[in-house]
Amino acid sequence: MTSPADTNGTAARAPAGTHRAERDIVALGIIVAALILFVSSGATVLPRTLHHLLFGGVPADAVLSNALLLNIALIIFGWRRYAELTAEVRERRKAEDAARQLAYTDPLTGCLNRRSLDGAITALVEEARSQDKAVALLVLDLDKFKRANDLHGHQMGDAVLVETASRLRAILPEEAIIARIGGDEFTCALPFEAAHPETVELMAEQLLVTLSEPISLAGHAVEVSGSLGLARSDTPDIAPQTPSPQVASQLQHFADLAMYYAKSCGRGRYAWFEPTMEKELRFRAELETGIREGIPRGEFVPYYEKQIDLDTGRLTGFEMLARWHSPRYGLIAPDVFIPVAEEIGLIAPLSECLIRQALIDAREWDPSLTLSVNISPMQLRDPWFAQRMLKLLVETNFPAHRLDIEITETCLHENLPVVRSLVASLKNQGIGISLDDFGTGYSSIAQLRSLPFDRIKIDRSFVSTLDSCQDSATIVSAITSLGKGLRLPLTAEGIASDAVLAELRKLGSFKGQGYLYGQPQPASAVRTALAEQGLLAPALTQPAPALVSPPVSSAPSTAPEPDQARRA
Structure with a gap:
């Protein structure tokens, strides 16, 4: 080549x-x-x-x-x-x-660099037009490159980039343009027959397979993969009379959008540009801006879902669920904005803002009612997380024994020693710890024994189909037996019908929550309902005893990565 x-x-x-x-x-x-x-x-x-x-x-x-x-x-x-x-x-x-x-050119890989890329694509577009061909632009971003770079060092990272460029040259045709435009991102362009886009798709598939093969360097096997975005110069979004330099610029923009879409679909795949992608990216950018501006404005508010003792039907507490009152889009569910907040590094301040308000709201409830809050796995990477929670309890004068923190199973596999230390710190202050969404991850019995959990919450995906799916019934029965053996009480999520409730009562004693007991409600509605039932706290003549909290560090938590969305 x-x-x-x-x-x-x-x-x-x-x-x-x-x-x-x-x-x-x-x-x-x-x-x-x-x-x-x-x-x-x-x-x-x-x-x-x-x-x-x-x-x-x-x-x-x-x-x-x-x-x-x-x-x-x-x-x-x-x-x-x-x-x-x-x-x-x-x-x-x-x-x-x-x-x-x-x-x-890029001195590391020998590819073209960003400065020369526009001119190269422009020349290729002009040549392709003279031959009645189209130009396909490929934007490649390496997945898991940062982790490999941090784990093995920058020299290993440079070697991975050099090997990636070599693999690109081995697959792409001789007339193709290959450029490294920064970091772990490459841009490639090649002419093709407009009537046969499958040739480009075949090449993209070969690239993804080749890039996913382990790279053996200095006794280490480094595994990376790639996400590809594709755009073609004869797309209807580019007018035929568009000047070649403008075509080059639009192609890069379209391929970028397609690459981000491919990443959002699970990485390790390719996607052709479609006009809807630009709308989605614009919406994503508006969400990010809205989250940044909405936190200090107080647009994010807690909603509360009832938790019921299934044996007695008595209200035992509430689980806090996040909602966003966006001035532009109205009420937004957490599965939309929580993943975005995690990706842009704002999940910690957002969560702490919601928890602070929830503690203030729950302070007015009857002392027998508990408050459960979900914690993002990103927050558990912060070694000062326990101190931050204790600081919130002190600020709001909320008793620690009434707070229950729910941790998802995915947290246990990322950094178990850190999680164990944080859980111990929270437990020492009297805070309850529940293992949330149990059954959807890979928790082992050894982990359940080694971590001092107070409760197991069975995931709603099993509970909601308990009356109609034998597999779900078998799984819930097994989790129930496990909870009894470990002396851990159980909470069943997603109870939406009397039939499901009847099946649960056959298996044992549970706390339960779900739409059968009502939709999540804002604080004002909850307060009104509790007042009608006589479940508001008596007037406080003295503030609740303050907890002794160690100094809270101002050190920022580690950078977050995308995680599963909170349930609505």
């Missing part, structure tokens, strides 16, 4: 209007003039000098002889100077070519 610098000629071609002199014309002129004088003066002086030396007689004219010698010296000096200047010019040209190569 041709080198990236020669792919479109950009790196090897001098800028227009630049004159590159390869020789010193002045020095060359002096040498020529000296040679002419040497010939003219030597024709007179040399014969007379030889005749005088051989046969005697009148010597050559002294002035002409001195002029001849001076002429010879001038020729020698001029030639030497000319040779030096020519060598200097040659070295300068090499340095200029090397600088131009560095300016237009």
Whole structure:
């Protein structure tokens, strides 16, 4: 395959209007003039000098002889100077070519860089149009590259990038453009027959398979994969008369959108650009802005879902669920905004804001009622999380024994020692800990025994189909037996019908929650309902005893990654 610098000629071609002199014309002129004088003066002086030396007689004219010698010296000096200047010019040209190569190519991989990419794509589009072909643009982003880079070091990360570029060159055709535009992102462009886009799709599939193969370097096997976004120059979104430079810019934008869409669908796949992707990206950007602005404005509010003792029918507490009162979109469920907040690193301040308000609301309830709150796995990566929770309890004067923190199973596999330490810290202050969504992850009995959980919550996906699916019934029965054996009380989520409730009562004693007992409600509605039932706290004559909390560090928590959405 041709080198990236020669792919479109950009790196090897001098800028227009630049004159590159390869020789010193002045020095060359002096040498020529000296040679002419040497010939003219030597024709007179040399014969007379030889005749005088051989046969005697009148010597050559002294002035002409001195002029001849001076002429010879001038020729020698001029030639030497000319040779030096020519060598200097040659070295300068090499340095200029090397600088131009560095300016237009990526020094690590040898691919084109962002600066030269636009011109290369523009030239390829013009050439493809002249041949009645289309241009396909591929944007590749490596998945799990940052983790590999952090785990094995930057030298290993550089080696992965070099190997990735090598694999791209091995699969893409010779006329393809390959560029590294920064970090772990590559852009490739190639011409293809517009009537046969399947050739591009086949190539994309080959790339994904090749990129997913482990890279063995320095005794380590590094596993990365890639997400590909594809766009074509003959798409209806690009007018046929659009100038080539503008086509190049639009293609890159469209392929970027397709790549982000491929990532959102599970990574390790490719996707062609579609107009709806741009709308989705714009909506995503609006969500991010809305979350950033909505937290300080108090747009995120807690809603509360009842928790019932199934044996007695008595109300035992509430689970807090997040809702967003967006001034633009109205009431938004958590499965929409929670994953976005986790990805942009705002889940911790958002969660703490909601928990603080929930503690203030629950302070008005009867002391027998508990408050359950869900915690994102991102928050448990913060070593100061326990101290932050204790600080909230102190600020709101809420008793620790009435608070129950729910941890999902996925938290147990990311950093079990840290989770164990945080759980122990929370338990020591009297806070209850529940294992949420049990049955959907990979918790082992050993983990249940090693972590001091107070309760297991059976995931709603099993409970809601308990009366209609034998597999769900078997799983719930097994979890019930496990809870009894470990002496851990159980909560069943997702109770939506009397039939499900009847099946649960056959299996044992549970707490339950679900739409059978009503939809989640805001604090005002909950307060009104509790007042009617006489379940509001009596007027407080003294503030609740304050908890002793260690100093809270201002150190930020570790960077979050996307995780599963909270349930509505």
